Amino acid sequence: MDSSKFRRTTARRTLAYISTLGSTQLHLRNPFVIAAWSVAFPGMGHLLLSKYLRGFVLFLWEVYINYKAHINLLILYSCIGDFEKAKQVTDIQWMSLYIPTYIFSIWDSYRTTVDLNNEYILAKREDADINSFTLNFIEINYLDKRNPWVSATWSLLIPGSGQLYIHRLITAFFLIAWWIIISFNSKLLPAAHYTAMGDFNSVKSILNMQWFLNIPSVYFFAMYDAYVNTVENNKLFDWEQSKFLKKTYQFTSFNMPSKNDESGAKMHIVSTFDHCIYLELAITEIEETGIKKENILAIPMDKKNDDIKLFDSIHNSDGLSLLDLPAILAVIFGIFGGIYGFVLKWGPFLWGLIAILTGIILGLIIKLILIKKSNHENQKKGTEVVLIIECNETELDMIKSILWSNKALGVSSLSINKN
Template identity: 55%
Template sequence: MDNFKNLDNKYRRYKAHVSIFGTTQFHLRNPYIIAWWSAAFPGFGHLLLSKYLRGLVLFIWEVFVNYQSKINLALVHSFGGDIELAKQTLDTRWMLMYIPVYLFAIWDSYRTCVDMNKVYLLAEKENAPFNSFSIGALEINYLDKRSPFMSVFWSIFMPGLGQLHIHRIIIAFFSLVWTIAFLYFSHLLEAVHLLFLGEIQKATDILDKQWLLYMPSMWGFAIFDSYINTVENNKLFEKEQQDFLKRNYQNAKFRVNKGKVVS
């Protein structure tokens, strides 16, 4: 038992973990971009950091409270230049509740990103070995190289498919379920069908604008998340392969001095 504990605590920080649910890793991120995604839709910044539980709580809060306060509908009226109608649409009881959590999501995602960047630098310096292969009764996951273009391509078709392409199961399930909900309640696909039939006015009238305005953020997040994580997974695969070859095949006397190889 003591040997097992010592083995577990041999290293302080691990740069990545491969499980049947996906590949979770530390890598450098721009805190301002993470904060921007939290501003676009609370919860997205945390999901990009693989903070799934915190991100999901903030996401559900955004959907529920935004819907009750009618913020999206007020935005539509504002875009149309009808400021007075936008004011009348807002439910201030819910809107004033919405503001503190919205600001917290931006601040917390920025702070967490800065902290995780510091942890990444320490983990990179320690360079502890990590698992690159996971197999279970339900799934198999392993590090390999995949095309970022294909991740973006499938995410454009349907949010969540790009994440499935890189075996990011939790975010894939999350994206698919909520995209279905947004498409259903916004009546977007019905509007597209009517648009193909030339019924432009009917297509406009059938849309639920409150639900429709969730969609641009959802689609953009799915595309961005799948692209970034494909690129970072490819880097992780290359780094793990380099470390493996150095540990097992590189001559112990191999040195590089002032740009010259010495062996």
């Protein structure tokens, strides 16, 4: 019997899975950052890992058990020194259920991150192909490059909308729903209104602090999750397109420009591109003019691994998130700003905003100090793909026009002078 019939036809591990509901991928993560989000709100660390079922269960558990045990009120009164009130509001029975699962959430998110980092290394070595486009009767999803700062900005305006921007529909709907629930129960919008009017006593009287102290965690988690996943989606797009170009447009028969070429009738056009959809549009349009695949050479450029870029962009994403520490400090400072704002003149809403801004600025300063070794040269964006096309002299202007119209960074023609 032919044993080849029983061989695997699919990869054992893949780096990503693209479905109509979203894109799930493996990438390296810092276990301490993931654990820190689980400290802020159980379930969030697992959601960052795309462990949705476990993350949703722990998130709902946190909301329900925290509410029944009055954990947030316990924190509030303990921090302002009213320990008798803290004892009175706490439900000991529910709190006994709360603590073990809270610790499990932190431990399990850390452990899972370590495991998934190892799985990522193995999947990267296996280097299996992925399907970058999916379509069915209700939705379309595809790999594309998007700006991480646009994701972060939309999430700051409407938590969950940054996830919609990058097509993480499950997380987006979950965050939007819970942002509405938490904002409504905490009386966030009326508190914002009274704060703007300067009526700080009304703010203190209407805010439900049990719900209000959840807001910094949910708000900045939505921003951080959208930002990080946009960065990783961009890197995944570059990787997938590089594999496609190497497989499809690197024929050994390609006639490289050479002074030993005796044909004398051929021209070579050299152009440079970023990794983007316009690169593939340019190549396929050139093929439609009659240029064969064998006459097109695409060379994805390797990126220097030790470059540290301070700001991720649509084309430069090194995976070193500038926002991890600022987001975590914003959550911590925001919670304590709301707590002490409960007894200070300006109220929890305004002091929460002041504390959040302080946490973000402090986090940015620390991050910038930690990566100070990054210099101006390391931040320059280099060419990502070099495209060489062999054609006749009569086709030169047409192909150049196609390249320029599809956002080529540079285009030049090469003709060997045989003297």
